[in-house]
Amino acid sequence: MNPFVMFLQRAVIMGVPLIYGATGETITEKSGHLNLGIPGIMYVGSISGVIGAFLYESAVGRENVNPALGILIPLVACLVGSLLMGLIYSFFTVSLRANQNVTGLALTTFGVGIGNFFGGSLIKLTNSELPSVNLTTTSNLFKTPLPFAKDLGWFGEIFLSYGFLAYLGIFLAIFAAIIMKRTRVGLHLRAVGENPATADAAGINVGRYKYFATCLGSMIAGLGGLYYIMDYANGVWSNDGFGDRGWLAIALVIFTVWKTDLGIIGAILFGGLMIVNNYIPGLGLADQELIRILPYLVTIIVLIIVSAREKRETQPPQSLGLSYFREDR
């Protein structure tokens, strides 16, 4: 295969979890909540899917896995797991008005802990030599590419060779952008994040929008974790394998100035930057590590440019990170 085509394909695969994470986080931030629990939520989404797939695979045996159930069970498990995380976050920050940063960071620590705890337990159950859980059967279901991918040369490789979750992620990002821009719900959601007092006075149920946006955002982010484990990692769970993708997703939100459709391109760019070191020949280990910091560097540069330009449309939602009390005037 042409190395460039391969690089592009890998960049997309690296980018998809970020698309999910950034789309979820953007929706949440549009309601005025900075959810730093996203890395933990994606991790929980990942392990929940693994638990679902593991239980199903061991219940019926690898040979008897029904393709529909094999996809559905991990998918639902992942959504439920990340929804629970989203509910915890919303309960603390919306209902109890706890500090969003503290809650988010705690949630990330909690999510990673939960993931490693269950991951470790599953590894023990398999009695295998390696410290990992292997769910190749389920993974293969998730990785089924679109038809004709093989026959269309480079075009098929770049555009049609991914599992369905990749397309779902891109669809969700575009769909979210349309909702945000062109519907009443989007208008109201943006109003809640910009100026909750105004939204409240206009008769919008601020709390409900915040809960809704946070929980939906968490579920979408969780799917990023599922894609990572089932597609990128070939269904092989090992503790702490997810890396810093959650943080990259949050950086991506800033990078794309809170626009989910831009997030698709941004995620693929970040994905490319994460692996470009493997495609530049003759790099030493030190240089490779240096190149790996590029996504963060790019984010910082964009952040500086955006703040320097002071264009209101590219600023974060005005009440991002602030709790809303109706009685505060």
Place this chain on the structure above:
Amino acid sequence: MNKTPAIELRNITKTFGKVFANRDVSLEVFYGEILSLLGENGSGKTTLMNMIAGIYYPDEGQILVNGEEAVIRSPKDAFRYKIGMIHQHFKLVDVFTATENVILGLKEKGRYDIKKAREKVKAISEQYGFEIDPDKKIYEMSVSEKQTVEIIKVLYRGADILMLDEPTAVLTPQETEKLFKVLRKMKEAGKAIVIITHKLHEVLAISDRVSVLRKGAYIGTLETAATNESELTEMMVGKKISLNIDRTDPKDPEERLIVAHLSCMNREGLKVLKDVSFTAYSGEILGIAGIAGSGQRELLETIAGLQPITDGGIQYITPGTGIIENLRDKTPMEIRALGVRLSFVPEDRLGMGLVGNMDITENMMLRSYRRGRSVFLEKKAPKSLADQIIEQLEVVTPSRETAVRKLSGGNVQKVLVGREIAAAPTVLMAAYPVRGLDINSSYLIYNLLNEQKANGVAVIFVGEDLDVLVELCDRILVIGHGEVTGIVDGRTAKKEEIGLLMTKGGSKV
């Protein structure tokens, strides 16, 4: 008039805690008329309108809309009765366009159609003569345009009864004239309009009838055509009430602070102080009277070195030696370095004056932390000062180590005033030092100010209650729209006279 009133209030009473915001208020508004609601600060005008708009609920009394009793528990209910209120603080989303703000929260039937909404906004603008671009973002708009958006928002929802809370407070005279034109058109279209204001000439210019409130009570309603400024002023300020505040004669007054031709601008580039000149003497209390937001705050802040000055000068005459120090363009630190002992009790106690989360001792140190020589904080002196203030001013607090945010308003003020007085000032400036305090605490503060006066301090006291001003102050400087509209003698001045001066100024911009 035998028409049905659009709104009729019957014996409305509303209390906040033990304070009556409105007591037994009854009034009527008809369709096709503009009613002015006139009153001083804190006379309960806004509270009354807020009850009609569904923000507060009356404790007693009835609200009748179109002759039928109405229960208005939320702004949504108010809209159902076709009542709309334009608040002083706009409720708009900055990054949205005018149209987006107008339709925010509406659940119109059918698809979300911003184009149709924009057409409707345009139609409303043309009908009443607004000049507004429906696609302009709020953050690019002037205050007057934002206000226009608020009015359109209310009209878009089909309101027939409009209430405007001090709509002209933020407008230039030209913009005010434009607004009045629009209001007259709405009146001709048969809408009932209530406009809250304390500017007498506007009352006379725009309204058909005027209702006056004073300290929460309803005083009366007059036909505008049949009244005049002095009658309205008298209704507004009322008869003089004796408060029995001690007032001694100033002892050996000498010039302490000379302010000459002072001008300053706010962040929006509007002139908030225009050519202000006065002299503060030692051993006297100089009162500053004016409608809220007339430039009192800026005046004190420029003297304290917290606001840049565009024009004019501030001079301080050192007691004893008579050396003149120029305070213009100096920071508070530089002023202190000159040996000028200036104390400032700001209006915003827990924002500018004290740090809410710190305890009393630590708040004392805000003024003295520079004095220490070692790496570690020197806490002994501030601790004893804190104890002294708690004892002498009877601050009610669980302990010296309690965060001041947890104290009641009066006790917070005692801590702040105590600290500022402890610095042995030669000039003491206090902005609304008794706001929110009960009577006993208020008198305690008055006595403290008098004590300072007796010690030869030049006291500048910004107050809102005219009764207090005329009993406490030796001279009263009246400020209106950032201009000095008069300096009167506190012993001979009449409240009506001051009230009238307060509404003057700002005619020539």
